[in-house]
Amino acid sequence: MKQKRLYHNTSLCDGCGLCQLVCALEHCGQWNHYQSRIKIINDMEREAFYAVCCTQCEEAPCILTCLMNTIYKQPGSDITVRDLYHCIGCRACELACPFDAAVFDVIKEKVVNCDLCGGRPLCVEYCPKQALTYDYPGDQADKKRNQAALQRFGTSLLEVFKFSGKED
Template identity: 40%
Template sequence: MHEKTKALVINYEKCTGCRLCELVCAVFHHGVSNPQKARIKVEKWEWEGLYIPMSCKQCIDAPCMNVCPVRAISRDDTLGRVIVDHDLCIGCRSCVAVCPFGAMGFDPVEKKVFKCDLCDGDPQCVRFCDEKAVDYLEVTREPLLRKREAAEKIAQAHKRGMELSSELEI
């Protein structure tokens, strides 16, 4: 992994809850419309209007990788992702149990686990999300973006304060 390596960056505030990411993910990987088979899922608290997309974080010290008894899960540092070797996978679902984000799926028909593979570098969820609630950015960019977003809120408050003081001629 190096500084040019990209990662999925989720900004839940921008999510409109439409679930197109789920649809295109399932179609891309399985040729079917079925959110159960998507690697990304928008968790919702509809009565409060909160939508939070959840997906694999491609952890460096990945619990799924560590727990796998047959070493079927490994890191692919070129793309910065954690991948499953289905030839080795015995379908024990230990990885499903330990993932802190629920990002490891299990297909009861194929009897295999599945997870986000970043679509080999062109994540479809990102491609279809016009709002950029899901984005694909160099890993070093995310903290910079977050800083800027947080600072923006302070900047806005500052501007409002200035406007108010000029109105009141303080």
Template identity: 30%
Template structure:
């Protein structure tokens, strides 16, 4: 069975250790801008939410890529073939959650690749807000419900 990253915003302390672990895993440097996970914080509400690619079943990023540079790996992650990618940023625009980004320093499109099945963000999260578990039906439903709720919250905040 496929494993997925599961987020528990109520456990997130906003420490951003996941961002540092991710950037170090992928770039051997502590640079949150290069991280494939980002922690969004609403200080007025006292809420921090770790966000990364949701590895959608019907991924918009895959649909809009004009050169077919994004595909699903054996771990279930949507990965970018850097040799095919033309950096058009259509995938960045298409992601409804903003979880595919462009790193100007490296000139690459970045998105969570699940660290080939051993996510660094999970290993180093001190509060257990990010976990990697089997995609049981209940877990998938919880993730989709949270994503819908988060989308509504983002729309409220941006208005």
């Protein structure tokens, strides 16, 4: 079964940054968005905000490049976690991340990533616009299809394809 993933809807996000502050407070005890494991990027050219955080890659490059073998997939959840006690802070994993989602924690002097708050991401819980969701990949695809049908036909996808049958 597929694992849940963090999704960001750019059309709902206003870039308030509350998700970053909640994340930093939870993981570092500081109300400082620079310590957050999720980053909100302001793309001024496209006039949109984008969330950047660990995508929990199946074949994670950070795991492969870790010199101390301190990054692994949590059994049962496939969340990418780090053993910070044995990490030497070399930052090789940070360079290997294709999404720029590995974050150097200046307090711990170690590289960290989004751990989905152990399966209950606080950034999702506190997002005032519901721009962040935590769903299964299939559920998210269904939501996007239904949203597209609603915009195009004015009704959900199920209603578009509903067969009413013949009346006698």
